[in-house]
Amino acid sequence: PSRSPSLLTASLFPGYFLEDFVDMLCNQKLHQSWELLFHHSVVIVCFGIAVLLHQYVGVALVALLVEINSIFLHLRQILLMANLVHTTCYRLNSITNLGTYVVFRMATLAWMTRWLFLNRENVPPAMYAVGSVGMAIMMSMNIILFYRLLRSDFFKSSRDVQPEKEQ
Structure with missing residues (x-):
């Protein structure tokens, strides 16, 4: 059977998630990555079914809209690792991350x-x-x-706030 561009596109993603899964297994501690490993397992199964059966490919492609938000989640992680939490760039990314999270993650999954x-x-x-x-x-x-992002980037608890220094 001929391969449609949609099927070929959907075929890339089980491989991407499988590679990322193996990379996390090899390079991260299980207690740090178990949630993402579980997430990747679900995605691999769902995309794998769509690709292998040549069915539900359109739904699988819609699911890729979620990955638009991943750009801002990854940028957030990079800014955290670079210790740039208290910068305008981090704040702008936090707001954009939250907006794209609602639009491209939550709305797409809904x-x-x-x-x-x-x-x-x-x-x-x-x-x-x-x-x-x-x-x-x-x-x-x-x-x-989403709750963790809100709590971390927008609703810091009193234990997270540094006391102001007296002058």
């Missing part, structure tokens, strides 16, 4: 969940189960990460 629910009669039960579990996992993980 749309995908809605699509799955509305099309449940057209999706085989096994695929519906995999999709439902995958979406539940992704939504839960992303809600937790």
Whole structure:
């Protein structure tokens, strides 16, 4: 069968996530990376099904909108590692990160969940189960990460604030 550009595009991502999965296994401690390893496992399974079965490729491509936010999550991590937390660049990235998180992560995952629910009669039960579990996992993980980002970048607790020096 001929390969559509959409299928070829979707085919790249299980490989990307698999490579990142192996890199984390080799270069990070498990307690530091288990959440991302779990996330990557779910993504690999879901994209793998779409690519191998040549079905749900459109939904898989919509899921790639989430990766737009990853740009700002990764930039945030780089700025943290560079100890640039108290800079305008970090603050602008935090705001952009939050905005793209809502638009490209939460809205995309909500749309995908809605699509799955509305099309449940057209999706085989096994695929519906995999999709439902995958979406539940992704939504839960992303809600937790959103809370952590809000708490870390916007709602610092009193223990996180440094006391002002007396003059």
